[in-house]
Structures are given as structure tokens and as C-alpha cells.
Amino acid sequence: MQDLYRELILDHSRKPRHFGCLEDATHTADGINALCGDRLTLYVQVDDHGLIRRSSFDGSGCAISVASASLMTAAITGLHVTRAASCIDEIAARLTEGAASTGVSPELEKLVALDGVRRYPGRVKCATLAWRTLQAALNNAGTPATTE
Amino acid sequence: MIARAEMVNAHHWRADFPALDQSVHGNPLIYLDSAASAQQPASVIDTVARYQREDHSNVHRGVHTLSHRATEAYEGARDKIAGFINANSRTEIVLTSGTTESINLVAQSFCRPRLQPGDTIVISHLEHHANIVPWQLVCEQTGAELAVAPIDERGEIDVEAMLALIDDKTFLVGISHVANALGTICPVERIIEHARAREIPVLVDGAQAVPHMQVDVQALDCDFYAFSGHKMFGPTGTGVLWGREDLLDTMPPWQGGGDMILEVTFDRTTWNELPYKFEAGTPNISGVIGLGAAIDYLRDIGMQNVAAYENDVHDYMVAELAKVDGIRLVGEARRKASVQSFLLDDIHSHDVGTILDHQGVAIRTGHHCAMPVMQYFGIPGTARASLALYNNREDIDRLVAALQKAREIFA
Ligand SMILES: Cc1ncc(COP(=O)(O)O)c(C=O)c1O
Secondary structure, X not given: OOOOOOHHHHHHHHOOOOEOOOOOOOEEEEEEEOOOOEEEEEEEEEOOOOEXXXXXXXXXXXXXXXXXXXXXXXXXXXXXXXXXXXXXXXXXXXXXXXXXXXXXXXXXXXXXXXXXXXXXXXXXXXXXXXXXXXXXXXXXXXXXXXXX | OOOHHHHHHHHHHHHOOHHHOOEEOOEEOEEOEOOOOOOOOHHHHHHHHHHHHHHOOOOOOOOOXXXXXXXXXXXXXHHHHHHHOOOOOHHHEEEEOOHHHHHHHHHHHHHXXXXXXXXXXXXXXXOOHHHOHHHHHHHHHHOOEEEEEOEOXXXXXXXXXXXXXXXXXXXXXXXXXXXXXXXXXXXHHHHHHHHHHOOOOEEEEOOOOOOOXXXXXXXXXXXXXXXXXXXXXXXXXXXXXXXXHHHHHHOOOOOOXXXXXXXXXXXXXXXXXXXXXXXXXXXXXHHHHHHHHHHHHHHHHOHHHHHHHHHHHHHHHHHHHHOOOOEEEEOOOOOEOOEEEEEEOOEOHHHHHHHHHHOOEEOEEEOOOOHHHHHHHOOOOEEEEEOOOOOOHHHHHHHHHHHHHHHHXXX
């Protein structure tokens, strides 16, 4: 059990960082996990050079989805949007295809704490929700991201 | 009070269900999710397997032996269903894929051709999505309106308010017999009596009632009664719509195809008699035969015995859960069956579900296809433990111990 609910996960779920609305966001998207009713709104502020200046989220969800969103908003701040997009792919592969033994990009180091979800197939979607939502926000998709 | 002999027998009931005899994550499985779908006794599994091995063929069509056997078994199951709910006649038993299809059938075949703009369909705030969305669809198609009776903090329907909504504009009332998210036993008798006096038909969603209590559609005096096979120990993809014959008679078919016709020409097609008019295409033959076996199983035990035994475990569950520190029971109706929803501290129900699963305890988490109920309580979802005749008090003790563990992890 402790492989899933690691201290870092519990900490971020209890005290999510970057929680709240970002008034001057340039990109936003909603994410919905229809399975369990998790929903979050992601706010991203991208500057003229394509750098993510700030990001935040609000909404409600399980410990895994909140911690994932909290860790994500910390990780992507300062990244270029193209780099953020490749992070989405890396995380998705890591959580679903189990690239555990392979190394992780330095920006994503803390997200290794989410590796435990791989052993809980029902929970992978909780961990990927924030990242799917980021994808939708950066693509200006306009429709809510889902985990289906 | 339940006879001691039945208490003892309950242990035998559990042994009838092969799926319960396994470990999950190294712990003996405690299955507390029967409201979502119940396990099947060996007699159902074996009946279906025997049919597949020996008797499978299409029904109603062949002159050969296997077709005859398949038809006998399939139609035999219809007779069992009719007897089980005390239908007036087997022609009132329409076989469907489940409660969902049964309700959609009534919405599209009974309501849609007759609904006028301004008419209302009255339901309650407690309903499963299957008893909400089909009405929303038909309201959109016809300009009718959905009227929703309120509930209170206990999870009980405000009956007076519901009765007040039933007026001369009301075309039909839809109400669950037992609410799936909270376990509330709804006052269907009062609602039916009130509607009957105004000649307004009532559909009862019995998905959560049929597995737990004796249901007699004639005594209830409703007009339609819908339920699912897989919640009463039968196979998935089976369900029943019971309807009054005089109403079913006036309804057009809702799907066209084989089996539902008497004669087809390009000028004119005539419908088959009841209930086949509503059963287009090759049905779920093996599933229905399995459902027949499930009914045999329940009849052998006796629904009175099932209800008495389950009430005892239910009351124990409620009492024991109420003692858990940090728990908030959601749904405390005075009359309840088989279900308890709850929240634990501020731990998300999904996390509770995962931690319990790790200890072999299977519960359901989320909105339970009753999002309006969650909206009423202002919560995204609950954890829900639900019982069937194979559960016992020790299961509840295991549930409580597993919840303590969840509190430790999130302490
Ligand atoms: C009260 C109620 N109505 C309807 C349904 C829908 O049943 P099915 O999915 O078998 O069609 C359910 C199942 O969850 C239920 O509990």
C-alpha cells in the first residue's frame, strides 16, 4: 500500500501546491475522470516566448489526482511549451507502459513518486488526468479532457 | 427475528458462490459490491454451461430438437420470472437486456407517442441515471417536462412534495423501489395509491429491490416494474420489463426485426402478440436461462428468509460503521435495505476503495450513477458497501478493520 500512498503523494494531496485560479492564464482546460468524478481546471500562463510562467489548478479529486496535479504544476513552471508537451508523453509512457527502470528527465524527478500507480490499473487514470488536461490546455482544445 | 436455522444456513449460501472463494491481494475476498452486480451461484453457472454444451440453438424458429430444447428452457425461464414477481400472466413479462433497456422501452414506446408539450413525468431526486435520462430524452423529443420530487438529509423522499407534483398534467410517475446510492426503501405503495386514484401510470425501478425482498407486482398495483438479472445472481445482459397487459397491448413495438412480427410484406407488417412484440431479434438465450436458474435458487431459499437474514446483517453494518471514528454515513433513511454509503474523514472515496481492495474488501466508490444525489449532499461521491445473501457479520468486521487501516495510512 505504501508504494502507492508515499509520503510525498500524501503531502501534496493534503497541501496541494499551486492550488487556485490564475486570473491571467493564457490557456485553461477542464479535466474530468468520468470513472470517479474527479474534475479539475488547469490554468497556464504562457509568455510571448512560449515559456510557461505560472500554472495552477483547482477542483476536487482523489489523493492521486490532486498530488499528480500539484507535482505537475510545480514541474512545468519555467518550461517551454514544446518541452512540456514531451513531458506529457514521458509521464504517460512511464505510468502506463512501466518504464520504471529507465531514467527520468530531471524536471520530472519528483513525479517518480507516482510510479506506484502502475500496480493499480484502476488508478492510472487518476495520475494521468492532470497531464491530459495540460495537453488539452496547450492545444487550446476547448473541450474537457477525459481519461477515456 | 430470523430463525436460528436460517442463520446457520446462511453459511451454506455463501458456499454456493464459487467466486467468493478466493484471495485478493493475499486476503480472503469480502465482496460488498452486490448492488453494482451480484455474484452467481454455481447452479446458475452450471445451468448456463450445460445449455451451451448441450442445448444451444436459436429459439422459436426451428423444428429440430436443439431448437426445441432451447425454446423450452428460454420460455420456461419466462414462466419462472412471472411466478417470482406474481405477474398475472407470462405475456406480461418482456425480456430485455436490463433495467436500463426496460425503462427506455417504456419511455419510447409508451410515452413518446402520447406525450404532449406541458405534460410532466414525475420522478424523485434519488433515482439512478437509468430512471432519469430516458425521461429527459423523451421530454426533449415531445416538449414534456421532468418534475423532480425533493429529498431530505436522511435520504428520504419528501412524499408530500412528490404527491403534490402528481397532478392532472402528469403523464407518468417513475420511482425506484430501493434507491441504489443510499439504500432508501421508497414509499412506492403510497405513491402508487395516489397516482392510481388519478389514473396516472407508475413505473417502479426494482433493480435494487428484487434481489432483497419479496416483490409482488399485483399487490404493489403499479403499471410497469423493471429489473436486472445480474443484480439478482443471474447473468449480465438480462432484464425484465413487467407491464400490465392492457397497457402493453396499446404500445407500439420499439425495435423492429425478427421474432417481433406475425407477417411481413412490403405493404404492411403485423406485430406478433405479447410479449414478443417487444423482443426483436435473437435474445440473450443463455442469459435468460441462467436467470431462470437464479430464480430457482432464490425460490428455494425463500425471499422472506433472504430479507430477514439480510436485514440483520444490514442493521449490524450500519451500527458498526457508525462507530468508526471519522465516518459520516450518507443516507440514514428509516427504511433501508442492503446498502450503506459513507465518507471517511476527508479521504477521497476512491482512495478508500483502493486501500480496502488491497485488504481484499471490494466496495464501490464514486457517484453510483446517481449524480443528482451527490449534488444534493454537495459531495463528488461516496464509498458504498452493499450486501447480498452471501454476506455475514464477519464481513462487516473485516470492512471496519480495513477502514481503520485507511485512517492510519491517511493519518
Ligand atoms: C436502481 C437502479 N436502476 C437501474 C439500474 C440500471 O441497471 P442496468 O445497468 O442493469 O440496466 C441500476 C443499476 O445499477 C440500479 O441500481
